[in-house]
Amino acid sequence: MEYEIVVGLEVHAELNTKSKIYCECHNAFGLEVNTQCCPICMGMPGTLPTLNEQVVEKAIKMGHALHCDINRICKQDRKNYFYPDLPKAYQISQFDVPLCEHGYVEVMVEGKVKKFGVTRIHIEEDAGKLLHGGESFEGSLVDFNRCGVPLIEIVSEPDFRSSADAKAYLEALRSILLYLDISDGKMQEGSIRCDVNVSVRPKGSDTFGTRVEMKNVNTFSGAVRAIDYEAARQIEVLENGGTIEQETRRWDDAKGVNILLRSKEDAHDYRYFPEPDLPTIVVPQEKVDELKASITELPNLKVIRYVKEWGISQTDAETIIDNMEKSEWLEAMMKTGNCTAKAAANWILGDISKYMNETGKSLVETKLTPEKMAELISYIEKGKISNAAAKQVFEILLTEDRNPMDVVKEKGLIQISDEGALEKVVADVLANNEKSVADYKNGKTNALGYLTGQCMKATKGQGNPQKLKELLLAALEA
Amino acid sequence: MYQYTAAELSSMLKKKECSAVEVTESVLGRIHAVDDKVGAFITVTEELALQKAKQVDEKRVAGEALHDLAGIPIAVKDNICTKGVGTTCASKMLENFVPPYSATVIEKLERCDYVPVGKVNMDEFAMGSSTETSYFKKTRNPNDLDRVPGGSSGGSAACVSAGEVPLSLGSDTGGSIRLPASYCGVVGLKPTYSSVSRYGLVAFASSLDQIGPLGRSVADVAMLYSAICGRDNHDATSAVREYPDFAASLQADLKGKVIGLPKEYFGHGVSDKVKDAIMKMAHDLEQQGAVLKEVTLPSTDYALNAYYIISSAEASSNLARFDGVKYGFRAKDYNGLVDLYEKTRSEGFGDEVKRRIMLGTFVLSSGYYDAYYKRAKLLQQKITAEFHNAFEACDVLLTPTAPDTAFKIGENIGDPLKMYATDICTVTVNIAGLPALSVPCGYDGALPIGCQLIGAKFSEQNLLNTAFAYEQSVGGFNRIPQIR
Numbered sequence: 003m004e005y006e007i008v009v010g011l012e013v014h015a016e017l018n019t020k021s022k023i024y025c026e027c028h029n030a031f032g033l034e035v036n037t038q039c040c041p042i043c044m045g046m047p048g049t050l051p052t053l054n055e056q057v058v059e060k061a062i063k064m065g066h067a068l069h070c071d072i073n074r075i076c077k078q079d080r081k082n083y084f085y086p087d088l089p090k091a092y093q094i095s096q097f098d099v100p101l102c103e104h105g106y107v108e109v110m111v112e113g114k115v116k117k118f119g120v121t122r123i124h125i126e127e128d129a130g131k132l133l134h135g136g137e138s139f140e141g142s143l144v145d146f147n148r149c150g151v152p153l154i155e156i157v158s159e160p161d162f163r164s165s166a167d168a169k170a171y172l173e174a175l176r177s178i179l180l181y182l183d184i185s186d187g188k189m190q191e192g193s194i195r196c197d198v199n200v201s202v203r204p205k206g207s208d209t210f211g212t213r214v215e216m217k218n219v220n221t222f223s224g225a226v227r228a229i230d231y232e233a234a235r236q237i238e239v240l241e242n243g244g245t246i247e248q249e250t251r252r253w254d255d256a257k258g259v260n261i262l263l264r265s266k267e268d269a270h271d272y273r274y275f276p277e278p279d280l281p282t283i284v285v286p287q288e289k290v291d292e293l294k295a296s297i298t299e300l301p302n303l304k305v306i307r308y309v310k311e312w313g314i315s316q317t318d319a320e321t322i323i324d325n326m327e328k329s330e331w332l333e334a335m336m337k338t339g340n341c342t343a344k345a346a347a348n349w350i351l352g353d354i355s356k357y358m359n360e361t362g363k364s365l366v367e368t369k370l371t372p373e374k375m376a377e378l379i380s381y382i383e384k385g386k387i388s389n390a391a392a393k394q395v396f397e398i399l400l401t402e403d404r405n406p407m408d409v410v411k412e413k414g415l416i417q418i419s420d421e422g423a424l425e426k427v428v429a430d431v432l433a434n435n436e437k438s439v440a441d442y443k444n445g446k447t448n449a450l451g452y453l454t455g456q457c458m459k460a461t462k463g464q465g466n467p468q469k470l471k472e473l474l475l476a477a478l479e480a
Numbered sequence: 481m482y483q484y485t486a487a488e489l490s491s492m493l494k495k496k497e498c499s500a501v502e503v504t505e506s507v508l509g510r511i512h513a514v515d516d517k518v519g520a521f522i523t524v525t526e527e528l529a530l531q532k533a534k535q536v537d538e539k540r541v542a543g544e545a546l547h548d549l550a551g552i553p554i555a556v557k558d559n560i561c562t563k564g565v566g567t568t569c570a571s572k573m574l575e576n577f578v579p580p581y582s583a584t585v586i587e588k589l590e591r592c593d594y595v596p597v598g599k600v601n602m603d604e605f606a607m608g609s610s611t612e613t614s615y616f617k618k619t620r621n622p623n624d625l626d627r628v629p630g631g632s633s634g635g636s637a638a639c640v641s642a643g644e645v646p647l648s649l650g651s652d653t654g655g656s657i658r659l660p661a662s663y664c665g666v667v668g669l670k671p672t673y674s675s676v677s678r679y680g681l682v683a684f685a686s687s688l689d690q691i692g693p694l695g696r697s698v699a700d701v702a703m704l705y706s707a708i709c710g711r712d713n714h715d716a717t718s719a720v721r722e723y724p725d726f727a728a729s730l731q732a733d734l735k736g737k738v739i740g741l742p743k744e745y746f747g748h749g750v751s752d753k754v755k756d757a758i759m760k761m762a763h764d765l766e767q768q769g770a771v772l773k774e775v776t777l778p779s780t781d782y783a784l785n786a787y788y789i790i791s792s793a794e795a796s797s798n799l800a801r802f803d804g805v806k807y808g809f810r811a812k813d814y815n816g817l818v819d820l821y822e823k824t825r826s827e828g829f830g831d832e833v834k835r836r837i838m839l840g841t842f843v844l845s846s847g848y849y850d851a852y853y854k855r856a857k858l859l860q861q862k863i864t865a866e867f868h869n870a871f872e873a874c875d876v877l878l879t880p881t882a883p884d885t886a887f888k889i890g891e892n893i894g895d896p897l898k899m900y901a902t903d904i905c906t907v908t909v910n911i912a913g914l915p916a917l918s919v920p921c922g923y924d925g926a927l928p929i930g931c932q933l934i935g936a937k938f939s940e941q942n943l944l945n946t947a948f949a950y951e952q953s954v955g956g957f958n959r960i961p962q963i964r
Contacts (some may be wrong), residue, residue, distance in 0.1 A: 041581050045801050047574065047682040048561045048583060052716045082797050082844075084821055091800030144805070273844035275853060278686035278794055280716050 003204055003241075007233045008211065009162035010199040010260050011225075013175055014153050015185045016192070017060050017130060023152035024051030024094065031191045035133070035145040043150035045089030050279050053078075057152040058285060059293060060184045061125045064154055065102025066294045067178050068120045074285040076101050078125075078277040083270050086144050087130040095155075096124035101283070107178075111170040111314055118171050119159030126153050137197045154184075160199065160210065165229040172196065172222045177301035177324065189221055196227060198253075200232040202240070207320045211236070212246040216253045216260055216339065228253040232260060304329065312336070312343035322350055327364055334372035339366040341379040349379060353396055369403040370396075378406045385466060391415035419466040421473070424457075427465065428473045442478055450474060481506035485958050486646040487727070490548045493540070500533035500540075500551030504595050507553045511597070511644045514963045519619045520639035522558050523566055524598040529553065536593045537738045544941070545717050548727070549707055550593035555639045555648040558599040559606055560691065561680040562586055565596070570614035571604045573809045573828035575800045577669040583680020585649060585691050585708045592707050597645055600635030604830045605799060606656055606684045608632050609902040612893050613832040620889070621663055623926050623961045627886040630660030633694070637664040640694050643960040647695045647704050651681055654787050655881075655906025658918035661694055662881035662930020665920045667701045667947065667957055668694040668812045670906075672937045673913035674719040676705075677712030682690050683798040685791035686717075688735065688910040696958040698919070702726035705940065729941055732949040735769035739946075740874030744780035745905055750883045757929040758880050761950060765878075768949055773822035773874060777866045780858055780908055784900060787907035789856035794865050795833075796840025802828060835896065866914040871936040875932075876946050881918040881930035884960075909934055917943045919950065920957050 022029050025042035042049040065072050079097035084330045105120035128151040133143045137223070156175060162168045176194055180183040186193050196219050201211035216232060219225050231253075236246050250269075251260040299307075301323045308319035323329045328350050336348045354375075358364065378395055387410055395409045402409075410416060418424060431453060432439055442449040449472070457470040481489070481503055482830035492498045506524055515521050536551040556562060559569045561579035563586075568574045582590070586675035589596075603613040611619045611634025619634045621627040622642035631637040637660030640648050650657040661668025669692045674690045682691060706726045712718045741762060746755055766772050770848030804810035804824030811823030829837070843852035870877060882902055892899040909916040914934055921931035935943045951957055 041579075044806065045570070046579065046581075046799070046807065047567070047577070048559075048579070048678075048680040049581075050679050050715050050717075052714065080797050084800065084803060086805045086817065089801060089806055091803060091890060120766045129830050231808075273797070273841065273849075274844070275793060275797070275844055275849070278717075279683075 005202045005233075005237050005240075006205045006207070007162075007391060008201045008203060008213075009165070009168050009229055010160035010213070011158045011162070011168060011171065012197040012199070013156045013158075013172065014177075014195045015097055015179055015187075016194075017057055017152040017154060017184055018186045019054060019056045019060065019152055021054055022150035023054050023057050023125070024150055027150065029151050031188075031434055033147060035143075037147065039146040040151060043089075044146050045091075046279075051094060053280060053283070054152065055325060056126050058100065058283060060182075061101050061123060061154045062285065062290060062293045063182050063297060064156070064179070064184055065105065066297050067125050067182060067300055068102070068105035068107050068123065068156070068322045070102035070105030070120060072102055072285070072290050073099055076283050076286060078280050078283070080277050081272045081274055083272060085129070086142065087132050087149075088462055089146065089149060093127055094277050094280070095126035100124035103480070107171065107174060107302060108306065109170045109174040109302050110309065110316055111167055111381070113309070115306055116167065116170075118161040118167070121157040121159055123154050126155060128153050129150070160201070160213075165226040168198070168229055169222050169226050170340045172225060173320075174302040181301050181326065182297065192220065193224065195220060196225060198228055198232075200229055200234065200236070201246070202233055202236045212248050214248070214439075215250045216245065217250060217263060217382050218253050220255065224253065224255045227255065227258060228260065231258060234328050235246070235260075295438050301329075308332075308343070314343055318347050318351060322347060323365065327366070330366060331372045335376040338373055338376040340376040341383060345379050345383060346376065348408050349375065353393060357400065368400045374399055374406050381406070382408065385417060385419050386410070387415050387417050388467070391417070414462070414464065416464060417466045418461050418464050419469055421469070424461075424465060424469055427457055427460050428470065428477055431460060432474075439478065450478070481644045482510040483958075483960055484646065485697045486549070486552045486695060486703060488699065489552055489646060490703075493551045496540070500536040503534035503551060504529050504597070507597060507645055508558050510642075514622075514642050515644060517620065517625060517963050518622055518638050518642045518644070518778070519617045519637070520635040520642065520644060521555070521598045522568060522570065522601050522616055522635070523597055525565055528565070529595050529597045532593070532595050538778055545560045547592035547707070548703055549589065549831065551595060551707065552647060553595040553597045553645045554589060554704070555597055555600045555636065555645045556586065557602050557633050557636050557648070557650045559602060559651060559684075560585065560649060561682065562596070562599065565599065565674040567599065568616070569605045570602045570616055571829065572615045575615070575809060577808050579680075581680065583691075584677035584712045586680065588708055588710075591883065596670070600639050600648060600799060602635055603632035603656075603796070604833050605682070606632040606651055606653055607795070607832050607836050609659055609899050610887070610889075610892065611635065611660070612889065613830055615855050616832060618889060621886045622963055623665060623928060623963070626888055627927070628663065628889050630663035630882070630886060632656040632660075633668075634660045636694050637666055637668065638660050640664070640666045640696060641961065642963055647693060647700055649691055649704070649708070650694050651684075651691050652910065653684045653791060654768075654910050655690045655903045657694060658696055658881050658906050658916060658930065658932060659902060660728075661918040662920075662932075663886035663928065665923075665928030665930075665957070665959065665961075666694055666696055667698055667920070668692065668918045669701050669705055669940070670909060670916050671705060671709060671940060672915040673910070674717055675709045675723070675915075675938065675940070677710070677715040677718050679712055679714040683794075685794040686798060687794060688791055696960075698944055698951050699727050699730060701917070702944045703856065719938075724941060725942055726944055730948045731945050732952050734765055734946065735948045736850055737876065738773055738874045738947065739765055739770045740773050740775040740870055740877045741875055742775050742777045742780070742870065742879060745879035749901065749904065750880055751885075753924045754880045754882070754884060754929055755834075758878065758931050761921040761931050762878055764950060764953055767945065768953065775870045775874060777863075777870060777908070779859065779863045779866055780880070783863055783908040783911055784904055786856040786859040786863070787903070788839065788900060789852050790860065790911070792836045792840035793839065793844050793853050796837045799807065799829075799833065799837055811881050832896070838942065845903060846959055860911050863908055867908070867912045867914060867934075867936075875935070876935040879932045879934065881932040882906075885927035885929060886932070905932060913937060915940045915943055917947050919947045921950075926961070
């Protein structure tokens with residue numbers, strides 16, 4: 003039987019606010035253990051939370067980006083469970099009224115535009131980290147630095163039909179989070195984490211199979227592996243006449259397998275109830291509108307536009323859009339109308355990226371502007387200068403604030419494309435190299451290269467090589 | 481000197497008729513003399529008190545402008561965090577807990593230059609009506625040492641009643657200031673929810689808890705309330721508003737004031753002696769120009785159920801943090817994480833606390849939430865609306881604080897439901913977030929009877945004024961019993 007994979011994702015993103023969600027502690031990663039915490043985020047008796055408004059604003063921005071309805075009046079709830087990294091023994095989260103809900107996101111997957119539903123986005127606090135002992139110490143220790151770091155949880159509809167769908171969605175979310183300055187998006191620091199829900203069903207069926215939740219998926223490529231593994235596992239169970247149990251499994255990326263964490267019977271009863279220490283969140287409508295207006299074109303939609311309107315490949319478009327400055331440059335270069343998108347994209351992905359990678363500098367730090375770059379590309383496209391010449395000019399324009407044409411002229415880089423002038427050069431070269439002409443006519447076609455070289459030499463490198471070759475051939479074949 | 485009220489001491493200190501050190505020494509002397517009988521204190525901070533008193537005297541000599549509370553000894557309930565001084569909640573769980581921070585109310589009192597004499601006994605985690613659930617000791621009613629002081633702020637009421645301090649802070653979740661004030665014959669104010677910061681008060685039921693003052697006169701209670709109320713950015717539920725100087729604004733004018741007598745508070749279970757005392761007080765107020773009016777608050781009978789559901793639900797979550805991992809008690813022998821939790825919480829909490837945690841956990845459980853917690857919250861809305869209606873027609877409601885006078889130690893401890901019923905007149909006030917004041921209104925033999933004055937939100941001044949008028953007409957409440 004042929005099966006269809008159904009996937010839903012719960013993505014947790016740490017927000018890049020200055021301070022934590024309910025206290026004034028610094029929201030920072032990688033500092034010495036237990037230095038970024040206070041009685042409030044350590045859940046000491048008698049302490050109370052106060053909500054960081056920046057968290058609400060960033061979550062609403064994400065809500066707008068994902069076309070959600072914003073519940074500008076909502077509450078926070080306590081999710082109760084015991085674990086040593088959760089000092090209050092409850093997490094302040096949102097239960098039945100999330101800040102944002104009923105949204106969607108459009109993403110290009112393998113050249114096709116797909117629309118995935120977003121169920122809800124809510125705000126909550128992160129837990130601490132357990133450090134398990136080994137050689138250096140006994141038992142387990144808790145680091146509270148991450149306690150109270152603000153999170154948004156973005157819950158999708160079960161709309162993904164392949165691991166590729168899921169990966170494209172995750173990458174789109176990450177690029178949006180970065181674009182809107184909501185999260186630093188650093189996967190290796192756990193800034194984005196996801197839980198994956200997987201089920202399978204016979205192809206063509208309109209009811210869902212029993213879903214299995216997978217925890218500990220920490221990378222996007224890991225998500226692909228985890229989904230493919232779990233789908234294959236479920237199909238095998240079904241093919242062997244078994245049934246799928248609703249359960250939570252833990253993905254082990256190093257081993258490429260998942261193991262049972264808890265069955266449905268052991269599922270936690272979180273005993274959610276409204277957080278009595280925090281008043282109802284009320285965001286003024288003007289604030290909601292203001293945040294909506296602040297959102298410019300998002301990366302996922304840019305990809306679609308670059309591919310559809312400018313004919314750039316999806317991969318190239320994604321690479322450019324991944325870096326906001328590169329994307330801004332492409333837009334600015336296209337605005338001049340001086341160059342084609344393909345040439346502009348090639349320059350950005352080629353010499354410009356090479357420069358940025360090698361120097362670690364951004365383009366703002368150079369003297370070059372997108373307008374000058376577009377003009378320079380236009381010279382190549384019009385045959386005024388060679389590609390090699392353009393590279394020379396590019397290097398100069400990075401450090402000197404000059405008109406591109408002035409540089410071209412000063413360096414004598416104008417390409418001679420005038421047929422009359424070139425015909426004369428060809429005639430002279432043929433006249434002075436009779437042996438090579440004879441060689442060519444005797445079948446030694448590589449003599450053409452030598453003759454072209456002589457023509458370039460005669461024009462001091464400024465002859466249009468393509469034109470010269472054409473003229474030489476015409477003369478030799480005549 | 482210990483027998484004076486705070487206002488009297490304040491005036492004497494200002495006139496330099498005595499020093500803060502003398503006042504403090506007198507109070508400490510009284511504590512030494514009677515507290516092994518009364519048992520109000522868990523911690524006496526003698527050195528700290530004398531040191532602070534000395535500083536106040538120096539400031540006064542230097543001519544600094546000082547607050548009315550400067551040099552006044554105040555005892556603090558042991559669930560209010562005091563930096564560097566143990567805060568136990570009268571529980572084995574926090575026996576050795578020394579907070580690295582002070583509650584906002586303590587910081588406020590420090591700015592007033594109060595004299596911190598110590599931390600006083602209570603029911604464990606403020607759960608109880610008799611102070612008998614304390615892990616450390618029994619506190620006795622100074623009016624009759626065989627009887628309970630009431631609870632949960634039993635230490636706060638007993639120490640004021642016994643003349644060990646002129647003022648104390650308690651906390652009130654369902655009557656925990658008013659009931660002991662009533663049993664011990666002192667004045668106790670449960671302020672409007674959100675008027676006093678809860679930051680640093682170890683939470684029992686967050687939506688009901690309020691810190692409040694106890695004293696031997698209305699003016700003293702007004703003075704301490706003025707010092708602790710106000711918006712606090714550390715408590716998101718605290719109200720943004722300005723408050724008057726309640727003590728300076730006291731007025732004994734009752735003319736035209738409508739005093740409501742809600743009939744449900746005079747029903748079965750309320751002793752005749754209590755009813756008589758309340759009615760006597762009502763007629764006294766009437767004679768001073770007030771108008772009496774019978775009103776009805778029909779949902780009162782269900783309030784106790786709603787209260788125990790909401791408060792236990794919140795408590796089950798608030799007390800979950802006491803897990804042996806970070807601070808406080810940790811069981812000695814455990815095998816793995818779950819065993820650590822189970823043993824620590826089984827051994828660290830007393831029976832009453834465990835009973836409420838289990839009750840609260842049950843009512844929040846999946847499948848039961850709607851039947852219990854959700855319905856209790858609906859009842860809360862109904863009770864609040866009924867009070868709102870009553871205050872359309874009345875300025876103040878007058879009720880008994882408790883159905884009867886103080887019971888004997890051990891009398892109710894084996895019968896939780898009987899114990900819970902002592903809160904029947906007080907819990908509605910917390911459910912509706914209102915202010916209420918308990919004042920002494922008579923005696924049954926040696927045992928004081930308390931009258932409860934309930935007002936609309938933020939009407940503390942009106943409550944204090946009403947009580948002040950009565951206090952004037954009966955010649956004051958300051959009556960320290962002989963401890964024997």
